[in-house]
Amino acid sequence: MTQYDLLFKGGEVIRPADGFRGPLDVAIADGRIAALAPEIPSQQAKEVVDARGKLVVPGLIDLHTHLGFELHRRVTWAEDVCPRSGVTTAVDMGSTGAFTFPWYKEHALSHSPMRLWEFINISSIGVIAIHTPYYVDHYGEYIDVDDTIRTIEENRDYIRGIKVFASSAMVGEWSLKALEAAREVGQATGLPVAVHISVEPPTLEEVLDRLGPGDIITHSYTPWNQGILDAEGHLRPAVREARERGIFFDLGHGAGSFAFDTARRALDQGFAPDSISTDIYYANVETPVKDLLTTVSKFLNLGMPLEEALAKVTVNPARALHAQELGTLQPGGPADLAVLRLEEGEYNFVDSRKETLTGRWELFCELTVYQGRIIYQNRRA
Numbered sequence: 001m002t003q004y005d006l007l008f009k010g011g012e013v014i015r016p017a018d019g020f021r022g023p024l025d026v027a028i029a030d031g032r033i034a035a036l037a038p039e040i041p042s043q044q045a046k047e048v049v050d051a052r053g054k055l056v057v058p059g060l061i062d063l064h065t066h067l068g069f070e071l072h073r074r075v076t077w078a079e080d081v082c083p084r085s086g087v088t089t090a091v092d093m094g095s096t097g098a099f100t101f102p103w104y105k106e107h108a109l110s111h112s113p114m115r116l117w118e119f120i121n122i123s124s125i126g127v128i129a130i131h132t133p134y135y136v137d138h139y140g141e142y143i144d145v146d147d148t149i150r151t152i153e154e155n156r157d158y159i160r161g162i163k164v165f166a167s168s169a170m171v172g173e174w175s176l177k178a179l180e181a182a183r184e185v186g187q188a189t190g191l192p193v194a195v196h197i198s199v200e201p202p203t204l205e206e207v208l209d210r211l212g213p214g215d216i217i218t219h220s221y222t223p224w225n226q227g228i229l230d231a232e233g234h235l236r237p238a239v240r241e242a243r244e245r246g247i248f249f250d251l252g253h254g255a256g257s258f259a260f261d262t263a264r265r266a267l268d269q270g271f272a273p274d275s276i277s278t279d280i281y282y283a284n285v286e287t288p289v290k291d292l293l294t295t296v297s298k299f300l301n302l303g304m305p306l307e308e309a310l311a312k313v314t315v316n317p318a319r320a321l322h323a324q325e326l327g328t329l330q331p332g333g334p335a336d337l338a339v340l341r342l343e344e345g346e347y348n349f350v351d352s353r354k355e356t357l358t359g360r361w362e363l364f365c366e367l368t369v370y371q372g373r374i375i376y377q378n379r380r381a
Contacts, residue, residue, distance in 0.1 A: 004029045004045040005372055011051025011339065015058065016311035017328035026056055028335040031372035035331060051339055054366055057310055058327050059088030059336030062292045063317040064194075064218050064252040064277035067116070068095030068104045072128045075104075076282045078112045083376035085291035086338030086365040089115040089317075089326055093194060093218065093252070093279070094163025096126035098144060098151040101159075109158050114370045115336075117321070119161040119194050120151060122182040130170065139165070140174035143181050145188075152189045160321050161192045161216070166207050167226055169199035176202055179210050192216055192320065194250070198224040198257065205238045213246025216320060220249040220273045221266060223259035223353060228266060235269045243271075248320050251312075253295050253352070254279030255288070260351045263302055272304065275320060276312040288350040293340070293363040298349045301359025306342070335372035340365055 004027040013024040013036065025040040026033065042048045067076045067090065082090050096104045101120060109116050121127065123142045125134065134142075152159045164182040166175040179195065186193045194216040195207055204226050208217075220228055228239045228249070243249065251258065251273040266272070276296055280289050289295065292313060299309045318327030325333055340363050347362040368376040 002044055002046050004034055005047065006369070007040055007042065007045030007048045008051045008056055008339065009040070009042065009048055011054050011056035013056045013329060014307060014310055015329050016307060017315040019307070021307060026329065026337065028369070028372045031335050033329055033331050033333050033335050036329065049339070049367065053341070055340040055342060056329070057086070057338050057340060058314045058329050059338055059368065059370065060086045060292055060313045061089040061317040061321070061327055062087050062277050062280070062313070063091050063250050063275045063320060064093045064279050065090050066093060066095050066127070066279060066281035068092045068108060069127055069281035071095060071100060071104055071126070074282050075108060076280070076285065077108065078114055078116050081280060081285060081291060082114055083368040083370070084365055085293045086340060086368050087114070087292050088336040088338070088368060088370045089117070091117045091119060091160065091321070093119045094121040094127065097121040097124040097142065098147045099124040100126040100128060101151055101155065105155065105158060113375055117160045118158050119163040120148060120159050122148060122162055122164045122178050122185065124148070135165070135170055136172040139171040140177050143178060145181055145184055148185050149188050152185070152191065159191070161194055162186050163194050163196070165196045166202065167196060167198040168201050170196065176206065176210070179207065183210060186215070194218050197226045198222050200226045204228065204236060208238050208242045208247065211242070211247055214248065214320070216248045216250050217242070218250040218252035218277070219254065219257035219279070220251055221259060221262045222257045223262050227262065228271065229262060233265045235266065235271050239271065248274045250275045250320075251277050251295070252279040253277065253289050255284040256352045258352045260302070260355050260357050267302060267304070272308070273312065275317040276309065277317070288352055288354070293365060294349065297347070297359070297362045298357065300361045300363070301347075301349065301357055335369060337369045338365055339367040
């Protein structure tokens with residue numbers, strides 16, 4: 001008699017949450033991880049997946065996307081880009097605000113075939129109209145703290161934080177006022193604030209002074225002057241101090257926020273991002289971002305160990321989201337997992353400044369499972 005819905009046999013399980021790496025079979029029943037063992041008989045499962053030569057890992061978490069970017073023109077649907085990269089949880093980082101969130105909830109969040117959450121923008125219009133004049137001239141005029149709090153309280157199932165742009169290039173003189181408003185909302189709701197950095201003013205130090213434990217800096221490897229490195233390429237002392245007091249540093253690759261040179265310098269100084277994320281949206285899905293596994297592969301070729309890189313797309317972002325049940329493979333936990341293959345060859349990768357990196361390693365997704373259901377399978381001939 002069968003007792004499992006799905007059984008993955010012969011794979012190498014990597015579980016960053018507790019450092020385990022080794023051969024295990026993984027059984028799923030009723031949307032949960034039912035068992036992990038060196039040998040689980042195939043006849044006990046309704047469906048068996050041959051995972052020999054593959055990596056079986058927790059479902060990946062992309063902490064920073066803009067799938068809903070410019071929702072009045074073109075939305076990137078999660079199912080089109082996330083499952084094929086092993087992603088079972090994605091966070092839209094501020095594409096919507098209090099005015100625009102209801103549309104995105106109705107058309108995207110509530111219909112997603114995977115877990116899709118939102119960090120609501122402190123600007124009520126979200127990012128339907130960024131740069132000049134709406135953001136640079138008027139960003140702060142669209143802030144309504146009470147309405148944003150109301151929207152969060154009515155949508156706790158979907159909203160996991162607050163997003164704020166704190167760069168003059170994006171929001172003119174509104175950066176610090178908007179950040180203070182976001183912190184007010186965060187304190188009222190108990191949610192973290194995620195801050196976009198790129199171009200001064202304000203200085204990164206001014207931004208960090210206004211953040212507390214659990215808040216997030218995103219675009220950590222931006223090459224712009226508001227970044228974590230000073231003009232000489234040295235890590236700013238305030239950055240180490242911020243990490244020590246609990247500030248979380250997210251990558252947020254994006255179209256203009258990731259440079260190999262910045263990454264090399266930061267990694268050489270012992271400062272890796274806490275999470276690796278894409279900042280993916282319709283304009284960078286072909287290049288330079290493509291997907292989360294491509295972004296992770298860039299770090300493998302910059303010298304980051306596989307287990308460490310996988311932690312930055314599983315257990316670490318789960319902790320940032322206060323969703324510790326995610327990002328792991330434990331009996332009784334959610335049956336979110338990905339089957340990956342690590343290929344050795346010659347692969348070319350591009351950063352946001354069009355610098356090319358040629359590397360030996362690239363990760364590919366063979367299969368993605370969300371809550372016990374296969375949502376992507378590579379159908380190679």
